[in-house]
Each structure stands twice: as structure tokens, then as C-alpha cells.
Amino acid sequence: MLTRRIVIAIGAIALLTASPALAQDKSIVVASTTSTQDSGLFGHILPLFKAKTGIDVKVVSQGTGQAIDTGRRGDADVLFVHAKSQEEKFVADGFGVKRFPVMYNDFVLIGPKSDPAGIKGGTDAIKAFTALKDKAAVFISRGDKSGTHAAELDLWKAASIDIAKDKGAWYREIGQGMGAALNTASASNAYVLSDRATWLSFKNRGDLEILVAGDQRMFNQYGVMLVNPAKHPHVKQDLGQALVDWLISAEGQKAIADYKVGGEQLFFPNATVPGA
Amino acid sequence: MPDQASALQLVLSGDPALFAIVRLSLLVSLSAVVCAALIGLPFGALVALTRFPGRAGVIVVLNALMGLPPVVVGLAVYLLLSRSGPLGSWGLLFTPAAMIVAQTILITPIIAALSRQTIEDLWLEYRDELAAMNVGPAGRIATLVYDARFSLITTLLAGFGRAAAEVGAVIIVGGNIDGFTRTMTTAIALETSKGDLPLALGLGFVLLAIVVAVNAAAWGMKRVGEQYAG
Numbered sequence: 053m054l055t056r057r058i059v060i061a062i063g064a065i066a067l068l069t070a071s072p073a074l075a076q077d078k079s080i081v082v083a084s085t086t087s088t089q090d091s092g093l094f095g096h097i098l099p100l101f102k103a104k105t106g107i108d109v110k111v112v113s114q115g116t117g118q119a120i121d122t123g124r125r126g127d128a129d130v131l132f133v134h135a136k137s138q139e140e141k142f143v144a145d146g147f148g149v150k151r152f153p154v155m156y157n158d159f160v161l162i163g164p165k166s167d168p169a170g171i172k173g174g175t176d177a178i179k180a181f182t183a184l185k186d187k188a189a190v191f192i193s194r195g196d197k198s199g200t201h202a203a204e205l206d207l208w209k210a211a212s213i214d215i216a217k218d219k220g221a222w223y224r225e226i227g228q229g230m231g232a233a234l235n236t237a238s239a240s241n242a243y244v245l246s247d248r249a250t251w252l253s254f255k256n257r258g259d260l261e262i263l264v265a266g267d268q269r270m271f272n273q274y275g276v277m278l279v280n281p282a283k284h285p286h287v288k289q290d291l292g293q294a295l296v297d298w299l300i301s302a303e304g305q306k307a308i309a310d311y312k313v314g315g316e317q318l319f320f321p322n323a324t325v326p327g328a
Numbered sequence: 329m330p331d332q333a334s335a336l337q338l339v340l341s342g343d344p345a346l347f348a349i350v351r352l353s354l355l356v357s358l359s360a361v362v363c364a365a366l367i368g369l370p371f372g373a374l375v376a377l378t379r380f381p382g383r384a385g386v387i388v389v390l391n392a393l394m395g396l397p398p399v400v401v402g403l404a405v406y407l408l409l410s411r412s413g414p415l416g417s418w419g420l421l422f423t424p425a426a427m428i429v430a431q432t433i434l435i436t437p438i439i440a441a442l443s444r445q446t447i448e449d450l451w452l453e454y455r456d457e458l459a460a461m462n463v464g465p466a467g468r469i470a471t472l473v474y475d476a477r478f479s480l481i482t483t484l485l486a487g488f489g490r491a492a493a494e495v496g497a498v499i500i501v502g503g504n505i506d507g508f509t510r511t512m513t514t515a516i517a518l519e520t521s522k523g524d525l526p527l528a529l530g531l532g533f534v535l536l537a538i539v540v541a542v543n544a545a546a547w548g549m550k551r552v553g554e555q556y557a558g
Contacts, residue, residue: 081422081503090522095506112422112503126411127421231521238523256523284411286419 079108080291083120083128085199086229087157088274089113091249091318096311101298107291115198115229123147126284129292132299134247134274135199148277152300153328155308155319156273159203160251161264162234163189163243177267181211188222190242192233195225203272204245210269234260247272249318273328274319276300299323335530345507350538353511356424356498357491360431361439364487367432368439369480373469375440376448390444393437398430402500405430409501422503427511430497435487442483447472478550485546492539512538 088094089111098109114122116133123131124147131148133139142148161180163171169189171180184191185208194201208215215223226236230250237244238258246254251262276296281287298304305321312318322328338346375386407413409421409429420426450472458468473480495513502509504518512535519528 081505086521090518110422110503110505110508112505125413126416229521231523234523235520254523256525286411286417 077108078106078291079110080129080288080295081110081112081127082130082132082295083112083114083122084132085116085119085134086113086231087134087200087247087250088132090231091247091253092313093249093308093311093319097304097307100307101295101304104303105294105298107294109295115194115196116200116202117197123279126279126287129279129288130276130295131279132274132276133199134272135202136273136275138199138202139275139277143277147280147283149280151275151277152296152323153325154274154276154299154323155305155321156271156328157248157319158265159200159245159270159272160248160262161243161270162237162246162251162260163263164241164259165261166241166259167263169243172263174264175266177207177264177269178211180264181207181213184243185211185213185218188220190222190224190240192237192240192242192244193223193225194230194233194245195227196229198229199272200230200245200247203270207245207269249313252313252316252318273322335527335534338530339534346534348507349510349512349515350534352424352509353492353513353535354538354542356427356511357431357488359428360435360491361484361488363428363432364436364439365484368436368487369443369473370469371436372440372443373447373473376444376451377465377468377472387441387444390437390441394441396434396437398434398494398496399500401430401434402497405433405497405501421501422505422509424502424509426501427498427509430501431491431494434494434497435490438490439483439487442486443473443476443480446476446479446483450476478554481546481550485543488542489539492535492542 084094090113094109094111098111102108112119112122112128116135116138119128119131119133120135120138120142122128123142124145131139131142132154139148139151143151161171161177163169169180169183169187171183174180183189193204205215224236224242226233228236230246231254233244234246234251234254235256236242238256238260241259243263244260248265276299278289278292278296279287281289299308300323305323308319308321309317375383375390405426406421408415409418409426410416411419411421420429451468454472454475458471463471493513495517498509498511499514499517502511502514504510504514510518512531516528516531516535519525519531
């Protein structure tokens, strides 16, 4: 029975190699956003955290909307995202213990070097978004209820544009992550709103560059919170809180500030700023 | 994986992260093939050899389920294994075990449907002989599966190919966690989203090479087995 022998051999190998991978160890699951992962921030700070505490952090990176849902279902111990109002609702609904501000970076409006909407060099997001709509310049929207998507919708609103009503063929919702949105914009020479961190570590830029940045309204605040053990008793309270405490400690904040890509600081710690 | 590295460099330098990913991909997909074979082969044989009302319907559904969309399987398993789901207390979501479960569900119909066809064709050939020898149902299944074993390897390879190539299910139930649930396909999806298209494509070739290697190994075993058999 050669077939059976092969099957048994494969099964035995699978079981032998599976056991260490499946073993429960000192680890937590963090639901976070694509920007923190893709930018390489976690790759820089989590080894420091592990060296200090011995805790393995498993990061599931999703859009903020999906990450919050993961936390709500109890599938993560800690939530590390960037959509303040949704985070506050998450805590108010009893799913999170307490939200702590951690750091910010900013959104940048990316577009083709040829700049058909003529917004290059501006620092006023309202002016830029109004011009995009008036010129019907092709714009790629995340359309996935992520933190960046929420920020984009807020900017249209601030520019007194009802995008649900005013959008035409030029406004393209792709329903995907930041990387996919940048790839799409790069392929179609379109405008797109991105967090600066993802943009700086993004490689397939094509003809795109930063056109508008620096508006206060484009600040992107990150918060961290422990999923409420009162709702989900299996949440690893002590290990999860250890990560939250470390991120907002002087040491964690310094680790965040020290992370640079091409000499440029990506995230600015602000755990001590009230109301952030 | 370090930045700015090409897939070729990663392979040649024996990058430990890449090898951990390859190892996990093989572990998950081969385990899923084993589980699916344990369910699908006997089930396919049973359907092939028995006559019952609604049999045609079962065969049509089985054949149709070969086209199960991975993302739907992933979502269903996600909802099942989520802490808020019926099996949440097992704590399996975002682990390799969850990925094996999802891929097993995905490929069991493929193995069951293809083995049903193979065994049924053989059954037509052997029926009179087995009936004359007065072999019982269990003995018939064992005889037919054994005699069809070389064709059934191809069936298992079809299941393996499907499992190794899919990204929709494993990325949902595994979460693409670095060093824990990242497979070849989810790594390719990640590098694509980071805009590192050359690395993503390079990893794609690595995946292709692995699938070819597994098929070559199966082919070799089949040849050796055929020589001994006969």
C-alpha cells in the first residue's frame, strides 16, 4: 500500500513539525493597521519590546474598520489603530478598557507629476480637494472603511463636497488596502490620499509624488487599547497591558521616534499630549 | 525579510525568514491534503460503489463544490473559529491549525469528486470479478482504492495544487502574522501591497518551484511504485 505509506509519512511529518508552531507560548495578538506594518514600524519596535519583556507580539494588520471588528469579536488582545472617533466608540461600547494616544503621522495627497488639477505645493487640503472635484481629476479612494478612508471622507466634507452625491467616473473606490490603492494610482496616474509612512516605504511609485501636505486637518493620530477582559475573558490582560504601558512609556515613545526610513522620521510620539 | 533584497538573493543566502515561510506553506498545505484525503477518498469511494436515492444530486453537488471560492471558505471558517463564534473557545483563529482547517474544507470536495470518478470507472471494469469472488463492501473499497492508487496520487496533487496556490482563505483565518502564519501566497500579497513588485514576483517563482518539486517527488514515487507493482 504505497499510497497509504506516503500518506502516513506526510501525516507524521505534519504532526511532528506542527507541534512547536501550535504550542501556546507567551504571546499576544495585536490587531493593527496596514500602515504600522507596511511602514516597518513594528519590525523596529517589537523586537525591543520582546527583548525587555519576553512577550511575542503577533500582528494582524487590517484596515482600521476590520481591525476594530476583530477586537470587538474578541479575536485580538490589543487594538492599535488610527480612527479616534471609532476608537472612542469602541471603548464607550465596553469593548475596550481605555484608549491611550500613542503617536501621530500625517496624511499626504499624492498625485502625478504632471498634476492636471494644479494643486502642487499647496498646504491647504480644502483647496486641493475642491480643485480635484472641479477638475474631475481621477482619484483613487480606499473605500474600505479604513482609518485613511474615514480621513478622506472627512476632508471631502470639510471642503463642503457631498462625495456620495457628487462623485463621478473620476472617483474610483477600490475597496482595498493602502498598498493596493497606491499601486492602482501609480498604474493610472491618479490622485490618492495616503499616510506618509506607507508612502515613504512604498516602492512602486511610478510617476507619483507628494503634492499637498502639512495641513493640520491631515494629521493622523494613533491610539492603543486593551480589549476588555470583562467582555472577552480569554483576553491576555497582563501581557496586553504590558504592551500598552510600554508603548506610552518614555522608552516606547523613544523607540517610535527613533524609527526612520531614508533618514526621515515616520511617526511622532505624543502619548503625553492631553486630548491627542 | 530585509528590504531591497531580491527573491533570488533570499534563496541563495538561505534567508531564515523565507525558509520559515516555505516550511509553513508546505506544512499547512500537505497537512490539509492528508486530512482531506482521509475524508475525501473513502467518501468518494463510497459514493462510487453504492446506489441510493439522490445519488445523482450528491455527485452534482460534490462536483460543484470543487469550485468553492477560497475567500468564502475563509470567511465561514473565520466566523466559526472567532472568539464570538461557535468554536471560539478553541482559540484557533490566527493559528496554522485554522489555516489547515480552511484548506481541508476547500480541497476535500476536489479529492472526493475526482476519486469518485476514478474509482467508479475502475468499478465498472472490476464489478463482475469482485461479485464472483464474493468480496464485501469494505473489501471492494480497499481493492479499488489500492488498484487505483497511482491515479489517486494525481487526485491528491490536484488538491495540493489548489491548497498551495490559494491566498483568500489563509489570509483571513491566519491573519498573515509575521513568523507565525505567513505563507508564500500571503507573503506575495503583502509584498505586492508594499509596492515591491519584483520581490513579489520573485517569491511567486519560488512558490512555483516548490509546487514543481512536490509534483516531481510524487512522479518519482509513482514510477518507483509502478516498477515494484509490476
